[in-house]
Amino acid sequence: MVDQPLPGETILPDGAIIETVPPAPSSLKAFWSAFSENRGAVLGLAVVLFIAFLALFAPLVAPHSPIEQFRASVQQPPVWAGGTWAFPFGTDAVGRDILSRLIYGARISLGIGLSVMIVSVALGIVLGLASAFLRGIVEVVVMRIMDLIVAIPSLVLAILVVAVLGPSLVNTIVAVTVVYLPRYVRLVRAAAMAELSKEYVVAARVAGVGRIRLMFVTVLPNCLAPLIVQAALGISDAILEAAALGFLGLGAQPPIPEWGAMLADSREFIRAAPWIVTLPGLAILITVVAINLMGDGLRDALDPKLRRS
Amino acid sequence: MNATSTPLLSIRNLSVTFATGRGPFRAVDKVDLDVAAGELVAIVGESGSGKSVAMLAVMGLLPWTATVTADRLSFDGKDLLALTPRERRKIIGRDLSMIFQEPMSSLNPCFTVGFQLREAMKAHLDLDKTARQKRAVELLDLVGIPEPERRLKAFPHQLSGGMSQRVMIAMALACNPKLIIADEPTTALDVTIQAQILDLLLRLQKDSGVGLVLITHDMGVVAETAQRVCVHYAGQQVEMQDTRGLFRDPHHPYTSALLAALPERASGRILPSIPGVVPGLADRPAGCLFSPRCRFATQTCRTIPPPRAGADLGYALCHTPLVDGHPRALKKLEMPA
Amino acid sequence: MFRFFIRRVALTLPTFVALMFVTFVAVRLVPGDPIEARTGERGIAPERLAMLRHELGLDRPVWQQFLDYANGIVHGDFGVSIVTKTPVLSEFATLFPATLELTLCGLAFAIVLGIPAGVIAAVKRGSVFDHTMMTIALTGYSMPIFWWGLLLIMFMSEYLGLTPVSGRMDLINFYFEPVTGFMLVDSLLSDQEGAFSSAVSHLILPAIVLGTVPLAVIARMTRSSMLEVLGEDYVRTARAKGLSPFRVVGLHALRNALIPVVTVIGLQTGTLLGGAVLTETIFAWPGVGKWLIESIARRDYPALQGGIMLITSIVILVNLIVDLTYVAINPRIRHG
Numbered sequence: 013m014v015d016q017p018l019p020g021e022t023i024l025p026d027g028a029i030i031e032t033v034p035p036a037p038s039s040l041k042a043f044w045s046a047f048s049e050n051r052g053a054v055l056g057l058a059v060v061l062f063i064a065f066l067a068l069f070a071p072l073v074a075p076h077s078p079i080e081q082f083r084a085s086v087q088q089p090p091v092w093a094g095g096t097w098a099f100p101f102g103t104d105a106v107g108r109d110i111l112s113r114l115i116y117g118a119r120i121s122l123g124i125g126l127s128v129m130i131v132s133v134a135l136g137i138v139l140g141l142a143s144a145f146l147r148g149i150v151e152v153v154v155m156r157i158m159d160l161i162v163a164i165p166s167l168v169l170a171i172l173v174v175a176v177l178g179p180s181l182v183n184t185i186v187a188v189t190v191v192y193l194p195r196y197v198r199l200v201r202a203a204a205m206a207e208l209s210k211e212y213v214v215a216a217r218v219a220g221v222g223r224i225r226l227m228f229v230t231v232l233p234n235c236l237a238p239l240i241v242q243a244a245l246g247i248s249d250a251i252l253e254a255a256a257l258g259f260l261g262l263g264a265q266p267p268i269p270e271w272g273a274m275l276a277d278s279r280e281f282i283r284a285a286p287w288i289v290t291l292p293g294l295a296i297l298i299t300v301v302a303i304n305l306m307g308d309g310l311r312d313a314l315d316p317k318l319r320r321s
Numbered sequence: 322m323n324a325t326s327t328p329l330l331s332i333r334n335l336s337v338t339f340a341t342g343r344g345p346f347r348a349v350d351k352v353d354l355d356v357a358a359g360e361l362v363a364i365v366g367e368s369g370s371g372k373s374v375a376m377l378a379v380m381g382l383l384p385w386t387a388t389v390t391a392d393r394l395s396f397d398g399k400d401l402l403a404l405t406p407r408e409r410r411k412i413i414g415r416d417l418s419m420i421f422q423e424p425m426s427s428l429n430p431c432f433t434v435g436f437q438l439r440e441a442m443k444a445h446l447d448l449d450k451t452a453r454q455k456r457a458v459e460l461l462d463l464v465g466i467p468e469p470e471r472r473l474k475a476f477p478h479q480l481s482g483g484m485s486q487r488v489m490i491a492m493a494l495a496c497n498p499k500l501i502i503a504d505e506p507t508t509a510l511d512v513t514i515q516a517q518i519l520d521l522l523l524r525l526q527k528d529s530g531v532g533l534v535l536i537t538h539d540m541g542v543v544a545e546t547a548q549r550v551c552v553h554y555a556g557q558q559v560e561m562q563d564t565r566g567l568f569r570d571p572h573h574p575y576t577s578a579l580l581a582a583l584p585e586r587a588s589g590r591i592l593p594s595i596p597g598v599v600p601g602l603a604d605r606p607a608g609c610l611f612s613p614r615c616r617f618a619t620q621t622c623r624t625i626p627p628p629r630a631g632a633d634l635g636y637a638l639c640h641t642p643l644v645d646g647h648p649r650a651l652k653k654l655e656m657p658a
Numbered sequence: 659m660f661r662f663f664i665r666r667v668a669l670t671l672p673t674f675v676a677l678m679f680v681t682f683v684a685v686r687l688v689p690g691d692p693i694e695a696r697t698g699e700r701g702i703a704p705e706r707l708a709m710l711r712h713e714l715g716l717d718r719p720v721w722q723q724f725l726d727y728a729n730g731i732v733h734g735d736f737g738v739s740i741v742t743k744t745p746v747l748s749e750f751a752t753l754f755p756a757t758l759e760l761t762l763c764g765l766a767f768a769i770v771l772g773i774p775a776g777v778i779a780a781v782k783r784g785s786v787f788d789h790t791m792m793t794i795a796l797t798g799y800s801m802p803i804f805w806w807g808l809l810l811i812m813f814m815s816e817y818l819g820l821t822p823v824s825g826r827m828d829l830i831n832f833y834f835e836p837v838t839g840f841m842l843v844d845s846l847l848s849d850q851e852g853a854f855s856s857a858v859s860h861l862i863l864p865a866i867v868l869g870t871v872p873l874a875v876i877a878r879m880t881r882s883s884m885l886e887v888l889g890e891d892y893v894r895t896a897r898a899k900g901l902s903p904f905r906v907v908g909l910h911a912l913r914n915a916l917i918p919v920v921t922v923i924g925l926q927t928g929t930l931l932g933g934a935v936l937t938e939t940i941f942a943w944p945g946v947g948k949w950l951i952e953s954i955a956r957r958d959y960p961a962l963q964g965g966i967m968l969i970t971s972i973v974i975l976v977n978l979i980v981d982l983t984y985v986a987i988n989p990r991i992r993h994g
Contacts, residue, residue, distance in 0.1 A: 252800070
């Protein structure tokens with residue numbers, strides 16, 4: 013390294029370090045200024061908000077019902093390919109409006125992503141903190157199970173879970189949650205272990221803070237930054253995984269307008285109606301890219317140490 | 322300064338500017354330096370004073386965010402700024418080599434000591450494999466590493482800090498350089514090892530007659546070793562003198578304050594220190610950069626950048642250079658054109 | 659090194675036992691009776707049912723059944739497919755070369771493009787190349803590969819007519835006995851003109867599809883690892899020796915930067931085998947992934963159980979090998 017002091021530090025010839033940190037701006041403000049520096053992240057956030065808006069107000073925004081079949085206009089091409097404004101993105105093989113199905117599909121995909129994220133973060137916190145604090149047999153059992161889950165290819169594991177429980181939207185959420193649980197458990201455990209060795213935890217212990225309070229009030233807030241980043245990126249992975257299950261016919265069942273399921277039998281229309289193949293996949297891609305952009309921005313803003321992958 | 326022969330390394334008005342997220346940062350500001358063959362010059366200053374950056378600029382090792390400008394930057398009669406990268410690489414590592422501050426991290430963990438030692442010879446010297454191996458053994462022997470054959474096969478993590486720095490010194494000597502730049506070579510080492518490494522470096526310098534630029538923040542080391550001293554402050558060269566003259570009669574208030582802070586020189590019970598901190602990017606004063614911390618600062622010092630004094634006053638960058646510890650106004654004729 | 663090896667192997671054993679336990683329990687949790695699944699919906703006489711149950715060991719205590727199952731696996735008995743009545747292991751062994759060929763080619767595609775892309779992006783950080791590369795990587799990383807496969811089929815096969823839509827080989831014009839199970843090798847061995855190019859044209863799209871996500875991951879990882887390493891002191895030392903930029907970057911920096919990249923490549927095994935399920939389904943590639951999905955559709959639970967057992971064992975094995983490689987390329991651990 014060139015010999016420059018860290019920002020906010022000055023090293024005197026005798027080796028003493030003087031802190032010259034200006035008063036910190038409010039942390040939210042600091043976060044936003046760091047986040048908004050990254051144009052990609054802001055773009056991602058905007059797209060995510062737009063899709064979330066569509067999902068929330070789907071009944072108001074969508075021109076048609078997602079399951080109504082317009083028998084008179086089967087496989088009608090989109091507007092730009094010679095279709096009509098009645099069905100801007102065209103219709104599918106049984107005459108359902110693709111735009112409406114995509115808008116309602118946003119509900120399903122974001123819903124799955126958020127549910128998986130919330131459940132696995134909650135479970136991850138409990139299991140991760142428990143194994144960090146209790147050690148011993150709890151830790152061994154929990155971590156071995158996580159090792160096993162990680163060893164099974166995620167899609168194969170999800171297939172196993174769905175095969176056991178039967179294909180449905182709820183079981184998709186269960187399967188994907190199981191698949192992504194280890195990330196959170198491992199992350200929380202590692203972060204908590206790192207924090208546990210720090211002096212403020214020792215101080216809190218000496219002061220007689222109870223174990224539960226120590227876990228959730230003293231240690232947990234200090235593990236949050238990487239957890240938030242992982243949670244954001246986890247949403248996009250969950251959406252992809254769920255769409256893959258839907259595509260294999262093991263996820264949401266028809267006529268639910270899940271994006272992956274919409275692609276399931278689109279193969280036969282590759283030649284006749286390419287928009288049936290193109291649009292749902294594009295919806296998945298745009299959503300996932302937007303969330304990942306946002307997640308990368310979050311990571312850079314919240315936790316510079318994680319800039320690795 | 323040796324005026325009769327052309328110096329080995331000659332620097333005039335060297336400036337280095339880094340592009341940072343918060344605008345340009347000038348880490349080195351108009352530095353001059355001449356080093357004659359076989360001479361030992363010390364550069365002194367605290368961390369962040371730009372002394373390492375200036376020498377990295379000479380080596381061409383600065384990151385791409387740095388912009389280097391100089392009226393003259395020549396080594397061994399060649400203009401370093403005009404060379405193509407390929408031509409420069411023929412000089413760097415052969416005639417001009419460098420020893421770094423952190424020996425442990427300066428060796429590549431993935432390769433053996435021998436590989437890294439022979440590599441420079443392979444690039445610059447016309448030696449075959451056995452000759453390189455022989456020279457590598459000699460070099461390790463020269464820097465006082467026992468069982469050199471075995472050590473050549475070792476990986477850097479198997480060496481102590483002192484050992485690593487000996488290896489780094491051997492690497493710097495590998496191609497018989499004309500000048501070695503040693504950037505705080507002992508700072509990262511244990512106190513007991515520091516003296517050994519410094520002694521080794523001085524002995525090798527004396528024996529081989531190689532020029533040495535010793536970057537340090539330790540005035541004690543300077544007093545024992547160097548023939549000439551440059552003092553850097555906040556990227557500027559504030560004074561340059563013979564070592565003896567500098568210790569006897571420092572002309573810049575900063576040098577004077579640094580010397581006063583030496584434990585050996587402190588008279589009272591409390592070790593004197595320099596109040597305040599080195600100015601950063603945001604709080605650079607308009608006039609003299611040292612003025613906020615200077616005992617003798619006047620209104621002029623705070624508003625007008627100081628001129629450089631002549632050789633008799635150690636080229637001090639000061640409105641009122643000290644003579645025998647007392648400020649003296651510059652006479653007009655001493656100011657450079 | 660040897661002790662590390664032993665410890666690392668020992669650590670995989672509990673995972674393996676847990677895997678047997680999970681697959682065992684999972685299949686017993688599947689709704690519907692296995693006998694019923696075998697005999698269909700016509701029903702069965704009670705005495706025949708009892709006999710079948712006895713034959714299959716279903717009348718014994720559950721723990722006994724688990725021990726039997728585990729014992730079978732240790733001796734290479736992964737059960738018998740209900741549909742084809744052949745042992746799961748032999749069925750898997752016939753299909754696995756196809757998956758392996760696809761996976762290896764996908765991984766090769768990812769490595770061959772990903773590492774240079776990451777290195778160049780890191781060296782030219784902030785350049786147009788860097789930004790373009792990282793945008794492509796982000797897109798690849800976010801790609802629903804089943805859709806990507808469909809898009810490629812739509813464009814390359816249907817629109818341009820360059821590549822076939824499905825399968826591993828043009829079976830109408832070529833036929834040869836499998837020797838290695840790898841179509842690329844077998845087609846060369848067969849000496850039939852055009853067989854090899856047919857194999858390549860069948861393989862290329864699936865391999866690209868399967869390699870896309872690993873490619874993005876490897877490129878991103880190489881770039882960030884490289885960026886970190888390029889700032890290290892030893893890279894500066896290498897430059898201070900007057901070495902060429904190619905040697906500094908390609909030897910001194912890359913050698914260190916590759917250490918985390920190798921780990922990441924190892925972690926892609928799961929992604930690849932999971933992705934193989936999708937890719938093989940899209941391209942009708944006769945490998946274990948497609949077979950697994952078909953087993954679910956056929957309610958062939960022994961096949962599913964054995965297949966998952968085998969696939970996961972392979973992942974565990976590969977991860978083990980990767981960890982040992984990691985030790986081999988990182989002297990700090992090797993001599994630690």
